[in-house]
Amino acid sequence: MSTAASSIETVTITVGSGDQARQIATQSRRSKTEASGPALMWLGGYRSDMAGTKAIEMDRLADTHGLAAIRFDYSGHGQSGGDFKDGTISRWTEEALSVLDHEAPESVILIGSSMGGWIALRLIEEIRRRGNGPEIEGLVLIAPAPDFTIELIEPQLTDTERHDLAEKGYFEEISEYSPDPNIFTRKLFEDGEKNRVLKGIVETGCPVHILQGMNDPDVPYTHALKLLEHLPSDDVVLTLIRDGDHRLSRPQDLERMTAAIEEIVQHC
Incomplete structure (x- = not known):
């Protein structure tokens, strides 16, 4: 086993209780020094997992800079338990908050x-509502899809x-990224409506870098422009x-992506 691989800890944590309990798989890389800088935390997309190309690249970057890195799979995804159909925002x-609590970085x-x-x-x-948690040092958002159920999918639904x-309580569509629909x-x-963020000013309190493809068939670049309008008080690129x-x-x-992360790290 390589030194890089041996520095990664793989654990499973339980989130929820009773019939809502599910096992969430996490992989974390420990920082090489006590004061190495912020941890990097990967938050994947719908039906993606922590073994994807970008997630691995983030982990590699963390190793290069001696930073901690946190990856995990949502329930119903990858190595985690739970039924995908039970998934909501x-x-x-x-689950993301529970993983963050488990890893307990000072900043991320x-x-x-x-x-x-x-x-x-x-x-x-x-984190702001609770009044405790790590300092959020920055956001790097790649083809971000906030409110996608309401903003992007619902208007395009067929009869x-x-x-x-x-x-039936669900519908299926062909996926361009998987043989499964x-x-x-x-x-x-219904849950997406309760979790809307593009309903007023979004204040992250940290620098934000958005990367968006203009040939994106799933999240049009105009959605990134809309998100930008909701971030008037943040330092956004x-x-x-x-x-x-x-x-x-x-x-x-x-x-x-790595350049955007490195720029935020350098200013921490």
Whole structure:
């Protein structure tokens, strides 16, 4: 086993209780020194996991700089337990918060991809509501999809999909990224309404760097522009990538991501 691999701790934590309990798989890299800087925390997208290209690249960057890194799988994703159909923004935010509590870093930079951008913004709200938690040093949001159920999916629903939501409680659509179809539940839509963040001024209290492809078929770049309008009091950098898709996992895209993270780290 390599030295880099041996520095990663893989554990499972229990989130929730009773019939809501689920086992959440986490992988954390310990910092190399006591005062190395903020931890990096990966927040993945809908149906993605902590073994994805961007998540691994974030971990590699943390190792290079001697920083702590935190990755995990939402319930119903990757190595974690739970039924995917039970997943909601509230449920996955609770899991992210529990992982953060378990790791207990003093400060953290949140890196959120697609739906992970929504989770990142909800995490900040929950930490502020509780009045305790790590210092959020910055956000790097990659094709962020806050409020995607209401803003991006619901307006485009077909009559058949609306019927399936009403009658079956879910509908399926072909996925471009997996042989298995995407599943969207009525519960997800109802809970998404309760977790809206684009309803007023969003105050993160930290620098924000948004990376957005202009050829993204899932999250149009106009959605990033809308998010920007809701962040009037934050230091925000928006990078529009003309030929970028939704994944933004090409070598040049990964370089942009690591550069954005490094810039925030340098100012911590």
